[in-house]
Amino acid sequence: EASELEKRLALEKRLAESLNEIEHALQKYEAGTYGLCDVCGQAIEQARLEAIPQASLCLNCKAKRAKEAKGAR
Template identity: 45%
Template sequence: MTGPLPALRARAAELDALLARLEADEGSVRADRADATADDEHDPEGSTLSGEWQRIEAIRRAAASERAEVDAALARVDAGTYGICVVCGESIAPARLEARPFATTCIVCAA
């Protein structure tokens, strides 16, 4: 298998695994927050449950956003428009696509 598909599919699988782990982590935090005896706000050694929930949510949002970018790149592969800058219509440099396989713009337009 050549071209962008292996990298995009691998990244999609990594993001799916990360999102599943984050969902499990969020479930644990929810369970801990439901425990009336959990007094995390007074624990000087650890992060608060609220802080942990916010951290998990921020990572989840970033991973979901990147997953959407990967899906869009896969759709561009199917449409035959992968590697074409959406702004100027020129080819995106292979090195840029290697570094960021879901890039939608060439380096010039990205700047």
């Protein structure tokens, strides 16, 4: 049962994160900044937005953030 609870909590956390990402993208759309990277302000690649419409970082900034997170472990 603990495993099922852990799975459910993990799923709920991921769904909440996804909802926050979507809400952020909608706010950016309303502000006229949808498609611009939150970090550098450059345009997010069209293919990335087509694959992940709620993306808030360009590939370069996403890669830098992932590298920093990996180094912080």
